[in-house]
Amino acid sequence: MSINILVVDDEQSIADLIEVYLRNEGFTIYKFYNGQDASRCVESEQLELAILDVMLPDIDGFTLCQKIREKHKFPVIMLTAKEEEIDKITGLTLGADDYITKPFRPLELVARVKAQLRRFTKYNSPEPKQEERLIAFSGLVLDMDTHECTLNEKKLSLTPTEFSILWVLCSNRGRVVSSEELFQEVWGDKYFTNSNNTVMVHIRHLREKMHDSAEHPKYIKTIWGVGYKIEK
């Protein structure tokens, strides 16, 4: 399924901003302007991460954070205005995993969210690798650990090969990847007999599952004579 993130901030503009940016990365957002509603959401939904403002009209962020910690292990990121610096230590020791002061760059927030998700999923898998294990951008989410893929919050069931190909394309998003390169990356084979046809067939299947087409590609584009490409 998709990756669910809770966002709580009484400043609507900020909550909305966060929502836009994270949704753009393909995450599913549960957004609330107060602690009560958020608290209810924590119990009803299966969450992967929470972003909490410290200052809330009803319940404050710390309390909410503690409440989450009683039952869940997913990462919590706290938001705070600069002036509240004093409380930093308190917040962190109360179980928050990261801490962002306002104002923040949206992209930095996105980066931190991904970092936490990475860290969290890594926690549950014994693989001690440093490389990226989660790719999320423009509605696409690829999770190396669970081998799951989500497109616009809808799960795609991909075969291993399909997943690998999409992974390679996505981790090189914005640049053309040739069939040869794809073949090497996915099959690890240098001596590929003339049958990069295989790659093509898998691309075809991928496009099908993504409701994409070769003529009017929304995701996987063909660059004639060069290779395939996914836009940033």
Next chain:
Amino acid sequence: MSINILVVDDEQSIADLIEVYLRNEGFTIYKFYNGQDASRCVESEQLELAILDVMLPDIDGFTLCQKIREKHKFPVIMLTAKEEEIDKITGLTLGADDYITKPFRPLELVARVKAQLRRFTKYNSPEPKQEERLIAFSGLVLDMDTHECTLNEKKLSLTPTEFSILWVLCSNRGRVVSSEELFQEVWGDKYFTNSNNTVMVHIRHLREKMHDSAEHPKYIKTIWGVGYKIEK
């Protein structure tokens, strides 16, 4: 190999303070009390990071920041007084990487500087500079990675051969390239059969896509008896 940091603040005491602390960490500091001098420094020196005050007597920090972003990727940290908070978002979206309000604790500044440098070098270290993969000059942009070509912000869709020819012409811009040379570079063939006609046809197509003409060439000029040339 020292790490060069630009510091700009019209309040001399602050600039000096920053200098002391950062120098103490082993950084090399380029310190200025106005935007003009700083601007000049950006062009002449190889910088790793910049700390800019928002309020400067001549050029303001945001403008300077933008100017840096046009040509450089190193991190920029903005300094501002509390009262100027309103502009925060503006400043952040204009490309700054971090934001510190005055008054600040020097050690926090040092920490942030290090954080930015870490982030920056981390992003840049895995990909060491290779050969040119992007050519951009006078309205023309050729990107080898995306295989895209843009002319005056309008995308041209070129075939592989056309792209190659234009690439060769552009990477030799300012100098005449003969058909033979073009043929060798693009086709990699030494024994090119009697007619460079093929090259000519491709040039023709290129000119067409560039809305160029042989009679009044804006881009690809014919140097009679020698070859083709693109102006710098």
Next chain:
DNA sequence: AGCCCATCTTAATAAAACCTTAAGGTTTTA
């Protein structure tokens, strides 16, 4: 083991996109 199922590969064919050729026209040079 033997069968089923999902997946992968191969192969054959179709459809694009692209490249080359050649023929005739135009401009430049001597």
Next chain:
DNA sequence: TAAAACCTTAAGGTTTTATTAAGATGGGCT
């Protein structure tokens, strides 16, 4: 004015990619 160099055009050939379906593989299950 003729020869040489260049330009234009379009048809036919080639290469690359897409599609499809059938055969191969291999793991899981009875």
